[in-house]
Amino acid sequence: MLNKVGHLNSLAGEPGAWNRSGVDAQPQNVLKDLASDREGMQIDERLTFLNEMQLPAVITAIHGEPLVELLAARREPLAAILRHYGAILFRGFGLRTAEEFQAAAAECFGDVLRPYVGGISPRAKVTAGVYESTRFPNYLRIPQHNEMSYLPDSPRTLAFFCEVAPGNGGETPLADSRIVYERIPADIRERFEQAGIRYSRYLYGPRWNPLNRLFNLISELHTSWMEAFATGDRAVVERVCADQGGSVHWDWEQGARITNDLPPARLHPQTGEKVWFNQAASFLATPQSTGLPRWLLYTAAHPFPHRRPFHATLANGDPISHSQVSRINAAIESATVRFPWQRGDFLLVDNYLVSHGRMPFKGDRRILVAMR
Numbered sequence: 001m002l003n004k005v006g007h008l009n010s011l012a013g014e015p016g017a018w019n020r021s022g023v024d025a026q027p028q029n030v031l032k033d034l035a036s037d038r039e040g041m042q043i044d045e046r047l048t049f050l051n052e053m054q055l056p057a058v059i060t061a062i063h064g065e066p067l068v069e070l071l072a073a074r075r076e077p078l079a080a081i082l083r084h085y086g087a088i089l090f091r092g093f094g095l096r097t098a099e100e101f102q103a104a105a106a107e108c109f110g111d112v113l114r115p116y117v118g119g120i121s122p123r124a125k126v127t128a129g130v131y132e133s134t135r136f137p138n139y140l141r142i143p144q145h146n147e148m149s150y151l152p153d154s155p156r157t158l159a160f161f162c163e164v165a166p167g168n169g170g171e172t173p174l175a176d177s178r179i180v181y182e183r184i185p186a187d188i189r190e191r192f193e194q195a196g197i198r199y200s201r202y203l204y205g206p207r208w209n210p211l212n213r214l215f216n217l218i219s220e221l222h223t224s225w226m227e228a229f230a231t232g233d234r235a236v237v238e239r240v241c242a243d244q245g246g247s248v249h250w251d252w253e254q255g256a257r258i259t260n261d262l263p264p265a266r267l268h269p270q271t272g273e274k275v276w277f278n279q280a281a282s283f284l285a286t287p288q289s290t291g292l293p294r295w296l297l298y299t300a301a302h303p304f305p306h307r308r309p310f311h312a313t314l315a316n317g318d319p320i321s322h323s324q325v326s327r328i329n330a331a332i333e334s335a336t337v338r339f340p341w342q343r344g345d346f347l348l349v350d351n352y353l354v355s356h357g358r359m360p361f362k363g364d365r366r367i368l369v370a371m372r
C-alpha cells in the first residue's frame with residue numbers, strides 16, 4: 001500500500017489535486033480486491049473527503065443500512081482504509097444511543113473494549129467500555145494528543161460517537177502524526193529522540209488539603225488516583241503503574257505522582273511508519289497556548305511543577321522550554337483539520353496515525369468514546 005505521506009507529497013505539485021474528492025483522490029490500486037456492497041460499489045468507491053488533507057475519510061449511509069452490518073461485512077477493507085487515511089467518519093447511519101455505539105465499537109474491536117484505567121482525564125463511564133469524553137471545562141481547548149501516549153501500551157484504535165452535537169464549537173480536531181513528525185523542527189526532533197520524554201502526572205489522594213480542593217473546584221483539572229484507578233488500594237496503583245513501566249511517588253497528602261519515560265516518536269505497529277507520538281506539548285501550559293491570564297492563574301494555583309496535574313521534561317530532567325512547546329504546537333497546527341460534528345456520527349481513529357483534541361464550545365455537547 002502506498003504511504004499516505006508520500007502520496008500527499010506527490011500530490012502537492014499538482015494544481016487542484018487537493019480539491020479532488022472521492023475515488024479519484026485516492027491512490028489507485030491501494031484498496032483493490034474488495035467485495036462490492038449492496039449498491040454494487042466497492043467500499044473505497046464510497047469514500048469522500050471533507051478537506052484537502054483527506055482526514056478523515058468519510059463513508060455515508062446508503063438507504064438506512066445498519067452500521068454494524070457494514071462493519072461486519074467489510075472488516076478487512078475498512079481496516080486497510082483506516083491504516084491508510086488514519087481516520088474514518090461514518091455519517092448518516094442513525095446511531096442514537098450509547099448502547100448502539102457500544103455495539104458498533106465492539107464490532108470494530110472484536111468485543112475488546114479497553115477500560116480507561118490510569119488515565120489522567122476526569123471522565124465518567126457510561127456503559128461497559130464506553131466513556132464520556134473528558135470533563136475538562138468547555139471554555140478550554142484540549143491540545144492535540146495521541147490517547148494515553150504517556151503509557152507504553154497506548155490504545156491502538158479509538159471510536160467516537162456524537163450523541164449530542166455541539167451548537168457552537170466543540171469540534172474534535174484531527175492531525176496526521178506522520179506529517180507532524182516530518183514537520184517538527186529537526187533540532188527539537190533530534191534532542192527529544194536522543195533524551196526521551198519524562199511524563200509526570202499528579203493524582204490527588206484522600207488527604208488533599210482544602211486550599212487545593214478549592215483550586216480544583218475552580219480549575220476542574222485534577223482527578224484522584226482513587227477515581228483514575230477505580231480503587232482505594234495503593235498497592236493496586238503501584239502494581240498497575242509498574243505494569244505500565246512507570247513509578248509512583250506518594251506524598252504526605254497521599255497524592256500519587258506517577259512518572260513514565262518514553263520516546264517522543266514510535267513506529268506504527270502494523271505499517272512501521274514513524275509517527276510523532278507524545279503528549280509533551282499538551283502536558284505543558286504556556287502563555288501562548290492558554291493565553292497569559294489563564295497561564296498566570298494556572299502557575300499560581302500549581303506553583304510546583306511536580307504537583308501539577310500533568311507535567312513533562314526531557315527524560316534526563318532538562319526542562320522543555322516555552323519556545324520548544326510553541327514550535328511543536330505550530331508543527332501540529334499546520335497538520336490539523338476540523339469539521340463540525342453531526343448527531344449520530346461514528347468516528348474511528350487510528351491512535352498511532354492521528355492525534356485528536358477538542359475545541360472550546362458553548363451549550364450542550366455529548367461525545368462518547370471507546371478504545372481498544
Ligand SMILES: [Fe+2]
Binds near residue numbers: 145147356
Ligand atoms: Fe483524548
